[in-house]
Amino acid sequence: MDKDKQIIHMDQDAFFVSVELKKNPKLIGKPVIVGGNSDRGVVTSCSYEARKFGVHAAMPGRMAKQLCPQAIFVRGNMDDYSKASHEITEIISERVPLFEKASIDEHYIDMTGMDKFFGCMKFASELRQTIIKETGLPISFGLSVNKTVSKIVTNECKPNGEMEIPFPGVRPFLNPLAVHKIPGIGDATHKKLSEMGVRKVQTLAEIPQELMFKILGHHGLGIWQKANGIDLSPVVPYRERKSIGTQTTFESDSMDISKMKAILSGMVTNLTYELRSQQKLTACITVTIRYSNFETVTQQARIPYTALDSLLINKAHDLFKKLYSKRMLLRLIGVRLSHLVSGFEQIGLYHTSEEEYDLYQAMDKVRDHYGIESVVKACIVKRPERDEQGKIIKYNPRKKHLEEKQEEETQPVDERKKSRIRTFINSDLGTATKLDG
C-alpha cells in the first residue's frame, strides 16, 4: 500500500435527481425517480427518500413502483445533466493540477505532494463547498491513500458528507464493512463469497491470496487486493482520457456528398457500438476531411453525453457540411469521439422511445455474434433506384452488399487494406495521418 498518496474521490449525490430538484424545488423532500417511467424502463437515479423504500439504480421501474407507489417519476434530460457535469469538471480543473473524470458525476484528484503547502482535507472541503455554491448541487468526497479506498470512503459518508481515512486507519475502516461495499463485486461474485461464508471485508482480506485466485481467477486477486486496501491504479489526467476514432481513405478521390454522408454514418455506427461495448459515453465529436491536395480541415462539437448513433450521425453530418466548403475532391474522411467517461445505464435515458433502446440492444447482440457489419442502418446502404416518377424500380441492399464483397475479394490485399475503415484507440488524428502513410 502506498501510504504517502493522497487521493480525493468526489461524487455527486443522486446526481440526476439533484439536477431535477434544482429545476423544480417542489420535488425536494419527496421520493423522486429519474427513468423507469415506462413498463420496461430502468431506474437511472433515485432520491434518498425513494431509497428508504428499497428503490435503487438499475432496478426495473415496475418494481420501484411496487416498492414505492407514491414515487414521482421524472423522464430525465441528458442535456441538463451533461451541462451540470461540465460545470463541475470546469470548477475542478481550475483548481487542481491532476484529476480524472471517472464518470459523468465522479472525479478523482491526486493531491500527493500538495499537502506540504496546504492540508488536503481543508483543500478538498473548500473545493466541495465551492462546487455546492456554484452549481447548487450536493456532492460528497472521501480522502484516502488510493482510488478504491477513497471511493469506498465517499460511499460511506454519502449523502452530503466528507471524510478522511489516513493510512493507519485504512484496514480498521475497511474490515467491518460488508464485502459488497468493495467496487467490482457484482451479484455473481457476492453470491459466491456468501456461499463461502465471506460476509465482511476482513474475512475476505484474510483469505490466502492463492486460494482467491483458485476460486475467482484474476478477478479474485483484484478484489482481494481491494479488500486489503491495495490499489495501484493511477489518476489518469482528464486530457489523456481515451478517445476512439476511425477514418477512411478513398480508393479514388471523390466529390459524392451522399456517399460521404453514408460513410460518415457507417463510421459513427461502428464507433458507438464500440463505445457501448466498453460501457462508455462521449461528449465530443470531431470530423476531419482531407482534400485531394492534402489540405486537412477539422471541426469539433460538444454534445450531451451519449452512446447512441442517431444524435451523433446528425452532428457528424452538420460538421461535414460546415467543413466541406471547397468544390474539390476528397481523399480522406475521419471521425473521432472524445471526452469519454464511464457510464452505461445513462444511455437508456437518451432514447426517444423504448423501442429505439431495445433496437440498439438487439443490434449490438447480433453484432457481438456475427460481427460488426452483420447489421447496418439502411441509410448506410445504397439508395434504391427510382424511375422518373420517383417509383422504386430496384432495391436490394443485401444483393448489392454481396456484389461488392465479391468485387472486393478479387482486389489485391493491399488495395483492400487501403479502403478498410481503421479504428484506432487512444490516438489523435496526427497519428492517424501517419498511419495513413
Ligand SMILES: [Mg+2]
Ligand atoms: Mg454519484
